[in-house]
Amino acid sequence: MAEEGLNFALFPSVGEIAQRQLCWVKPEAPISEAARLMHERGVSSVLIQRAGQVHVFTVEDLLHFTAAGRDGDVRVEGASHPVLRIGEDERVLAALEMLESRHERYLGVEDGAGELVGVVTYTDILASIDPSVLVERKTIGELIARNAVYTFTADWILEDVLCHLHRLEDAIIVVEARRPIGILTTKDLFRLVAAGSPLDVPLGSVMTTPVAATQLAATINEVLVLLKARQIKRAVVVDEAGEVVGVVTQSQLVGFAYGSWVNLIKYHASELRELVGILESKARAYEQEARTDPLTGLANRRQLQEQGGQEIERVRRYATSSFSMALIDIDFFKRINDTYGHLVGDRVLQELGERVSSLVRKTDLVVRWGGEEFAVLLPHTDAHAAAEFAERLCQHVAATPFHANIAVTISIGVSVYRGEESLQALFERVDSALYEAKRAGRNRVASA
């Protein structure tokens, strides 16, 4: 499918990026030998078969071991640990999630038979993914990593801290036990100065409160939504304990997200077009589903309501010729169902739909009204022409046997729209005409 192809382009499979030369060492080999091997082969990990399990010894393990000042003669098995495994057909995003959730950096890659065929590292995975694709996953924590923030307690005097408000986007966060309780922006200060307010007052008396705070783990998208909803320009970022760690501004966020989109479009234009195409065709299919009857493929009641409304509008506005409506019901349909079964019954419904459609003009609308009832909307048709059409239809159906030589007759109620009445009133009159045709012996037309 096209969706598969799209996935391929943006996110390769683990198998595609795995290092396939596996470097094995004996469990009893000394660490110094493992280190030498890694250096010679230019790899960042070696594998060990240990008690029926594959273990890994990595560069990080080696550094950790060395930092602890331990002897290189120790057996490598003593410093190794079992390696997590992932199927080679998995997408790199799955691998990334696995590593991040387990705080690991190495994954063993296995084939369909569960055989270890390669190793993939955290670095390999990051290198394989275009950074712009990761925007959605990026959290605020990663964005504000280097942002200094000026915090003060509420008793500090405004005049003393003015020096930290230079640029328009600057802000001072007022805290209590490191938790944000208020904010003062350059704009707020401008307002105070412009109003000639005294500046030798505690921050607590001039700060804006409460403060919109966002968690470090929130995604950029979530924060943008929050800022928009509250109509504010910046959010204070807090950690798990609710303590201030920084501030993010809307412009920072938009700039970051927008920049990523620009890259995405630049480097993945064809994939995006493909994606948009898929979404559009899906949307069209949904739209179609909502407006048609699944059995006959005819329009449904909703369409009839819409178009009937438009016709009324047209008649009222332009005082043109009126339109008519015919309501068709299959005589003794229950008998057909009971005799031949529901599948044949459905077939009859489909066939009738086709026949009615073949006898109407392009501008007429044939609708499955429900059950064994059909309706036809006939624009620019007076009562006489409508009755004629209904008569022709009635005779045609009775004269031509249906599938499996089943004889089917129909009754039709028909009427013209009389100006000023509602669509509902027209429906009711046509319905009572149909009832009249039934009562008069079926296989006939009645007008109202």
Next chain:
Amino acid sequence: MDQAVEKILLVVDEEMSSLKALARLGRQAGMRVYGFETPAALPAWWRENAEKCISQRAPVCLVLDMKSQAAVLASLPAELARISPIVCIGRDAAALSSHQRLSADVFAYLEKPFSLQAMAEVLVAAFHEQARQLGAQRAEDSVRQGFARLTRRETEVCGLVVQGLQNKVISDVLGITLKTVKAHRAKVMAKTGVRSLADLIRAHDIWLRAGEGK
């Protein structure tokens, strides 16, 4: 006591807000506050004022940004460094706490954002400590002066007295009469200015610790 001498607060911090807030705080507490954005201006200030501070025994406290502490201490006259408490401030909590483990001669650490109230309390405690240091120094000075006036024989007698030996035993040990021992002992008490044996023992301890007993 020298209550009339003004307390001096030196502040070094690159954040102007700290200088302003501490100047305000100090003013309210009747201190003379000097603020510096960088430690570079400090040596000149010492050249002009250190002499006076020392001679007047002026109480001096320092509030220093963690980053500038080393540079400030390098220029601080040793005589002041010994008795002037240092309050260390900073925004990086992690750096501050590791710094705290490393340097023992800092009186207190205050992590920003600290409340003005907290800073005021720390300063009161710091000047209190400063006064204690100053008092201790004065006591040591007078003890040292007193002991310096003792004769060799008086020093000998004093050394035995503080060991808890009775006059009779001392007279046997030194081969002098009981009367002479009593006379030396009275001289020792008078010259060191102490009133009881307990005071003498304490003063003798201070004198020993000051490194001049032997």
